[in-house]
Amino acid sequence: MKNRHASGLPATAPSLAATALAATLLAPSAPAAAQSRFEPMDVFQLEYAADPQISPDGSQIVYVRTSMDIMRDRKRAELWIVNADGTGHRRLDAGSSPRWSPDGTRIAYTADGQIHLRWMDTGETATLTQLTESPSGLRWSPDGRHLAFNKLVPYAPPTLAAPPKAPPGAEWADPPIMEDRFKSTQDGVGYLDFGYSHIFVIPVDGGTPTQVTSGDFHHSSAAAWSPDGTRLVFSSNRNPDWVHDYRNSELYIASVLTGEIRALTDRPGPDASPAVSPDGRRIAFVGYEDRVRTYQVSRLQVMNLDGSGHRVITADLDRSISNPVWAADGSGIYFQYDDEGNGKVAKATLDGDITVLAANLGGTSYGRPYGGGSFSVANDGTFALNQTRPDMPGELAVGPTGPVEQQYSESGRPEAMPQITRTVTRLNADLMANRTLGEVEEIWWESSFDGLPIQGWIVKPPDFDATRRHPLILEIHGGPISNYGDRFSAEMQLMASAGYVVLYANPRGSTSYGEAFGDLLYHNYPGQDYDDLISGVDAVIERGYIDENNLFVTGGSAGGIMTAWIVGKTNRFRAAVAQKPVINWISKTLTADNWYGYYFSRYDGLPWENPDAYWEFSPLSLVGNVETPTMIITGEEDLRTPLSESYQMYHALKMRGIDTAVIRLPGASHDMSRRPSQLMAKIANIVAWFDRYRVEPAAS
Numbered sequence: 001m002k003n004r005h006a007s008g009l010p011a012t013a014p015s016l017a018a019t020a021l022a023a024t025l026l027a028p029s030a031p032a033a034a035q036s037r038f039e040p041m042d043v044f045q046l047e048y049a050a051d052p053q054i055s056p057d058g059s060q061i062v063y064v065r066t067s068m069d070i071m072r073d074r075k076r077a078e079l080w081i082v083n084a085d086g087t088g089h090r091r092l093d094a095g096s097s098p099r100w101s102p103d104g105t106r107i108a109y110t111a112d113g114q115i116h117l118r119w120m121d122t123g124e125t126a127t128l129t130q131l132t133e134s135p136s137g138l139r140w141s142p143d144g145r146h147l148a149f150n151k152l153v154p155y156a157p158p159t160l161a162a163p164p165k166a167p168p169g170a171e172w173a174d175p176p177i178m179e180d181r182f183k184s185t186q187d188g189v190g191y192l193d194f195g196y197s198h199i200f201v202i203p204v205d206g207g208t209p210t211q212v213t214s215g216d217f218h219h220s221s222a223a224a225w226s227p228d229g230t231r232l233v234f235s236s237n238r239n240p241d242w243v244h245d246y247r248n249s250e251l252y253i254a255s256v257l258t259g260e261i262r263a264l265t266d267r268p269g270p271d272a273s274p275a276v277s278p279d280g281r282r283i284a285f286v287g288y289e290d291r292v293r294t295y296q297v298s299r300l301q302v303m304n305l306d307g308s309g310h311r312v313i314t315a316d317l318d319r320s321i322s323n324p325v326w327a328a329d330g331s332g333i334y335f336q337y338d339d340e341g342n343g344k345v346a347k348a349t350l351d352g353d354i355t356v357l358a359a360n361l362g363g364t365s366y367g368r369p370y371g372g373g374s375f376s377v378a379n380d381g382t383f384a385l386n387q388t389r390p391d392m393p394g395e396l397a398v399g400p401t402g403p404v405e406q407q408y409s410e411s412g413r414p415e416a417m418p419q420i421t422r423t424v425t426r427l428n429a430d431l432m433a434n435r436t437l438g439e440v441e442e443i444w445w446e447s448s449f450d451g452l453p454i455q456g457w458i459v460k461p462p463d464f465d466a467t468r469r470h471p472l473i474l475e476i477h478g479g480p481i482s483n484y485g486d487r488f489s490a491e492m493q494l495m496a497s498a499g500y501v502v503l504y505a506n507p508r509g510s511t512s513y514g515e516a517f518g519d520l521l522y523h524n525y526p527g528q529d530y531d532d533l534i535s536g537v538d539a540v541i542e543r544g545y546i547d548e549n550n551l552f553v554t555g556g557s558a559g560g561i562m563t564a565w566i567v568g569k570t571n572r573f574r575a576a577v578a579q580k581p582v583i584n585w586i587s588k589t590l591t592a593d594n595w596y597g598y599y600f601s602r603y604d605g606l607p608w609e610n611p612d613a614y615w616e617f618s619p620l621s622l623v624g625n626v627e628t629p630t631m632i633i634t635g636e637e638d639l640r641t642p643l644s645e646s647y648q649m650y651h652a653l654k655m656r657g658i659d660t661a662v663i664r665l666p667g668a669s670h671d672m673s674r675r676p677s678q679l680m681a682k683i684a685n686i687v688a689w690f691d692r693y694r695v696e697p698a699a700s
Contacts, residue, residue, distance in 0.1 A: 052384040078092075128206065137220075149202070226276055228280065285303075357383065366673070371485060396423070635670065635678075
């Protein structure tokens with residue numbers, strides 16, 4: 001196989017043999033006769049492992065076990081522990097964010113908005129804090145005597161005039177609230193509390209938290225301790241003009257005793273995720289020098305503790321990396337990244353030699369096949385991670401269990417992953433043993449626009465018969481700077497169980513294919529990603545089992561945008577469902593919670609300076625061409641792609657006499673899978689809309 005990484009753009013699609021092998025690897029095992037299809041209520045039976053934390057000696061893993069509470073219609077997070085060999089699996093407590101003490105005798109974690117401590121020998125617990133704001137980013141000091149954490153420090157909201165005083169016993173409206181902040185809302189949260197996030201330190205023997213950082217700046221990322229426990233390294237934007245420099249962040253070092261803060265980096269762009277080497281001499285971090293583009297690769301970098309000697313470690317790896325972790329002996333740095341829709345764990349030496357340790361990282365996105373997941377490393381190099389496959393929701397795994405020989409270097413990646421991880425949980429084995437899932441097959445094709453290789457996956461109905469003609473759903477991912485992959489997806493399986501072949505793909509602009517590929521949407525979105533997707537539909541049709549009279553299209557967020565764009569470009573699809581779309585880029589960029597994230601990097605200039613550019617890429621500009629019955633689904637509390645965007649499309653189609661409808665999900669934010677019943681209802685409505693317009697297949 002030719003190397004597709006050197007230039008950042010895939011050079012050739014895999015060979016037929018490689019594709020056939022991938023299809024075999026992705027296919028679930030042969031089902032037993034008593035199995036049934038994956039059904040909507042099965043969503044409540046799903047569980048997944050998250051945030052795995054391995055003990056310093058590598059013998060145990062504490063992780064967050066997420067399940068679905070059918071009576072409360074919510075996800076439920078609990079702390080569980082298991083030995084590295086898979087034995088001793090048991091519940092510890094309700095909570096999240098577990099972190100081992102350096103000596104492995106205690107675990108700190110959060111629950112009910114407070115920091116708690118658990119002694120592992122006795123099982124006794126203590127509540128360390130009495131906070132009025134929830135903590136995050138727990139980090140133990142190297143001597144195990146203190147914990148650093150982040151939390152909001154409130155301030156009084158601004159006012160122009162004192163509110164009128166109500167008579168005793170009167171029930172007046174709440175007083176006016178004045179806004180003068182750069183960012184006042186957050187999707188999934190609502191209006192933000194007034195305040196700045198800061199870093200605190202608290203002794204684990206009990207006491208009052210001490211605020212380390214100061215000033216009218218946000219310090220919301222976890223800090224890293226120096227080995228002597230006297231300093232903290234963190235990422236923030238402390239530029240006095242940070243409101244207009246919002247794309248930037250630097251690394252800083254602060255004295256725990258005095259609060260004195262000194263900048264370590266000074267360049268445009270984000271510098272984040274600091275990790276201090278065991279000897280205290282170096283800092284590893286991720287970032288890039290901002291060129292104001294749609295997509296730029298975050299690389300692993302190292303500098304001295306004083307900020308000198310900065311150099312890039314992963315210069316030859318054209319992938320964005322995250323979560324740097326030093327080896328206990330300082331011999332290298334572990335990290336994670338996505339490659340062609342698959343999560344990897346790797347280790348780099350300080351000379352830039354990279355060894356791939358594990359694949360299939362992920363499993364925290366149970367609805368659609370997005371990336372995610374994390375890992376942790378013990379002192380002896382044993383690591384824990386969560387893994388997923390198309391037929392396996394997120395489980396806990398441990399490595400290494402064998403030697404590592406292949407290395408990832410500029411000459412090319414290994415043809416086969418080393419088999420060094422072992423799954424140690426079976427959270428979904430009971431459910432999956434009685435369900436027939438749709439087979440998932442990898443597919444590559446060339447874009448009709450420029451021949452660029454595009455990767456996708458086909459999900460087949462459980463009773464798939466290649467001699468019959470099946471309806472096809474094109475399902476498009478959000479972002480668009482994100483990726484789908486060979487991961488479990490409840491939504492894809494539910495659509496396949498309804499009798500549809502489902503195609504999902506990573507068109508240009510998707511991550512995990514290099515910087516050049518991801519940046520092809522710069523000042524051009526939606527653009528030729530349309531050609532990539534339509535070419536994928538044609539590639540599946542060429543296989544001979546798709547009914548061309550029954551083509552359907554849907555997608556969420558950026559996928560909803562592309563769905564609305566597609567029906568303005570072609571009438572090939574019998575029906576469409578745009579989920580939480582942007583219809584008008586001018587209104588979106590001035591009203592959404594992330595309103596500041598599109599100027600210049602996504603579109604050229606500001607909306608009032610260059611409105612034509614924003615209008616040119618708005619699906620509303622094509623609404624006069626739409627003949628496809630199109631439904632829109634959006635959460636009522638969506639602040640990322642506000643409901644008003646959906647109604648612009650709906651009203652325009654109503655005015656034109658095109659079959660349309662709006663489905664509002666009460667209480668739902670942009671993430672419509674937070675409550676399992678809403679994920680189920682969303683898919684049920686999508687399938688019902690497609691079934692309404694589905695016709696009997698033509699005779700083959």
